[in-house]
Amino acid sequence: MAEKLTPREKNFSEWYVDVVLKSKLADYSDVKGCMVIRPNGYAVWENIQRGLDGMFKATGHKNAYFPLLIPESFLRKEAEHVEGFAPQLAVVTHAGGKKLEEPYVIRPTSETIINSMFARWIQSYRDLPMLLNQWANVIRWEMRTRLFLRTTEFLWQEGHTCHETDAEAEEETLRMLEVYRTFAEEWMAMPVLAGLKSDSERFAGAVRTYSIEAMMQDRKALQAGTSHNLGQNFARAFGTQFQGRDGQQHFVWQTSWGASTRLVGGLVMTHSDDAGLVLPPKLAPTHVVIVVIGKGEERGPVVAKAQAVAEDLRKAGLSVLVDDDESKGPGFKYFEYELAGVCLRMELGPKDLAKGACVLVRRDDRSKESVPLDQAVAVARAKLDAMQKALFERARAFRDANTFVVGSLEELKKRADDGFLVAQWCLAPACEARIKEETGGVTSRNRPFTLKQEPGSCVVCGNPSPGAWVWSKAY
């Protein structure tokens, strides 16, 4: 039931939890650090999957599925990889009532087990490129969890590809990052900065990691997708080789890239407000709810009309709910559907019917308009398109208004909670570490492609710097 949410101003974290719980996206489970994704939340995830999966297929990838359990020895084959993931692993030591000869690790990511198969499947350059994707769950033991943003088990998609050359792998890495950028901006209406990650933020086992970074309403950054150029690191560890055009054996060049249910959290923190969930139409499970108004006998014709309009809207490709529940008043329902994040509310009552009209209310700005019924479908679609666009524009304006160029460590400290900070950095890990320490958690987010690289001097040490990076506190 719709209790009041904690306002964002008062406590952003509590607001976030309130929205997720009360809009029934997810619930806590009895398993520590794990959540249950409820039908509302799963419907959003399914829409995300649909969108991304279509883009993966369009870029030549095929879906496959690899085991949840990975022999521990596989993880050990790539030194940096094990080291990076060791603290987060869940390990199965017993099965079938007996202690296992070799423990299994529950996958935190699948590079190793997939490479064990790539090594068997790839013989020749004619087998390349190999472009696979897997939709799966993974487990990473976390100290502190947050609904959708960081849970012990989460759902994601991990792409794994093999290429003949380094250049092709790099091209693929950037291509998939661009897929994420496009998806984030065009589907999620979430503006992002696509760019290079620093070495300290690089995926364990990768040569280079790229990310897309979004700004949430509390001005903190959310890494919303990553794409890695793995070079030949895993290929060497697993002997994934092919006979090249030159007749020689070569290790394949690989990439991997992933996006997770964290995106749902990003959606919430980007668009929602103190009344509840706001979802971009392209991902919203319900586009329109038709609230039937009226009492007793006057309801009959209204319900009939509502159903007819719903049918028309559905034919136009919209997802529609008709609410003719007589036991609740309309006002109550308005609050409920706003909380649930339905994009458009259509109010339909006897007065509207008399005029041959209905009232349409947009969730994001609550703008209200009386619309002739014969134009309802066209207007609804136009409003949804406008809403999709408006959400993106508003989020972008917010991000831009909270992005600052800073010229010194002092300024960086002062603005630590203000948003995205653009600062020159000499690339020395020590300077990066110092920023994190002195600012109470500001880290390098990435070096956006769109950020012009002009030489300057590092805000920490003053040494020459090749260009600026974006810094922020992050989820």
Next chain:
RNA sequence: CGGGGAGUGGCUCAGCCUGGUAGAGCACUUGGUUCGGGACCAAGGGGUCGCAGGUUCGAAUCCUGUCUCCCCGACCA
């Protein structure tokens, strides 16, 4: 893991200090009246008080342990 807070019908919480066999509001069910921004009346159903020990004639209440969640830090998608 450190600091702070909280676990009592589905939800929000009272009761705990000063032990005596569990209560309110909301939600839910049924019937009726309502319906353009959170309707009302009446009747009803629902809780081994997070879990496990202990003290006691008797524990929601006192003691010990443990689990979970929230907030703030350290690690991470």
